[in-house]
Amino acid sequence: MPRVAWWVVTSLLFGCSSANFDVASATDGGQDDSGDGSSETGAPPGDGDPLDTYTPPPDSGCVEVTPESPDVFVDLTAPAGGKGTSGCPFRKLSDAAAAPLAPGTARVVHVSKGAYSEASFVRVRPGETYRGEGGVAKLVGGGGSDCPGTDEPCVVLIDGGGKLEGFWIEGATYGVVMIAATNTPPVVSGTTVRGAVKAGIFVGGTTATIGPGMHVDSNLNSGVIMKGSGKLSITGAGNTFDSNAGAFGTAGIVMFSGQLSIDGGSSASNNNNGVLFDASGLSTAEHVISQLVAQGNRNAGVALNKAWGRLVVRKSTLTKNANFGLQAVLLDNTLDLGTAGAPGNNVFGGLTGKNTKAGIMLCNSGDTGSVKADANKWSLCPLLQVKSTSCDAPAAYADVAYVARAGAPDPIATPSACAVGP
Secondary structure (H helix, E strand, O other): OOOOOHHHHHHHHHHHOOOOOOOOOOOOOOEOOOOOOOEOOOOOOOOOOOOOOOOOOOOHHHOOOOOOOOEEEEOOOOOOOOOOEOOEOEOOHHHHHHOOOOOOOOEEEEEEEEEEEEOOOEEEOOOEEEEEEEEEEEEEEOOOOEEOOOOEEEEEEEEOOOEEEOEEEEOOOEEEEEEEOOOOOOEEEOOEEEOOOOEEEEEEEOEEEEOOOOEEOOOOOEEEEEOOOOEEEEEOOOOEOOOOOOOOOOEEEEEOOOEEEEEEEEOOOOOOEEEEEOOOOOOOOEEEEEEEEOOOOOOEEEEEOOOOEEEEEEOOEOOOOOOEEEEEEOOOEEEEOOOOOOOOOOEOOOOOOOOOOEEEEEEOOOOOOOEOOOOEEEOOOOOOEEEOOOOOOOOOOEEEEEEOOOOOOOOEOOOOOEEEOO
8 A cells, every 4th residue: 555645644634624625515415414594605595695594484574464463464465375464465354343452452554545346344353443544545435234223224334442543434225324332432533434324424322533634525425423322522623524414313423322522623504403313312411512613504503403412513614504502402402602600602693604594493491580691692792582383484584583482581691791693
């Protein structure tokens, strides 16, 4: 056997002890046996190493949402088969409504702009907020599906504890149905509702909140119908219930039952009333109307029928209506238009802003006593009160026209403060 020089053997031994002992071979393609995804040259994955065989994980944006997911996404332009995540959104609102939701989970359904047409109504469950984002999210239709509580088609059903904001809703018998089984209200805000056959919004159950920024306009009958047993709160700036087209017995807001609180808004140019407390209703509650503009309605700004308890009106402008600013039956109602300690600051008439027939028409004004009405504005001071033979019209314009029982005095007490309106 030939001798091998000592320096050759030494160099081989030192080479085997170096850091590059594990070199690439033609049989393993350069893949590290450790399974950590790095190349055998020690370079990080994805850096262009020709021996790198790293495979990225599946797209984390297209995993299934869980019942505890706080956010779900819907985009009309997304590809079919989305999972509801930001990187892989649903295409339809019905998919979001069908996604599992654990009790007690607060979830926001982010809805991108577009015109969504669903085969059935969309149900907003307790704890969910459906939010239109990035432009106008328009929802039309509701198919032939009947909403619980109405047995008639609607576009959106909001359960107690559910919220809807930032949409344009159009069509069906009812645009939005709000049904609460508990004292946690359904809420709708920043939304336009129009073109509904019976009403833009139907309220049932125990409570509901509408506003701010609601436009419930140009529906074929009424804007809002309240048939719940609890309180309807209309609150915040920018609410309008205008130009709803129904004739007798309709209004921008119709109360068939429950309690009403209005704090700001407009109910104008409706084909009948701005606000109507229907004759079929019954309530012992206190109803408060504040900062309402009810002008240009075909009958009255506010019409109060019998058996509605107590109505308080503050800081409201009830002028330029075809018949009356306020039409009220006082047989079994209490009316508060302002006292010295809590001034009304309402406008019932003025030099150019009169209602056509009367600022206030009071039917069955009572046998004794007078309604206090301090710090309001009229066409004259002291205000002109005229006894009428009909609840439909006085013989000529009056600040207050009234139909009284025998021997009844003027129904409005002499105000401690009176001013002529604009």
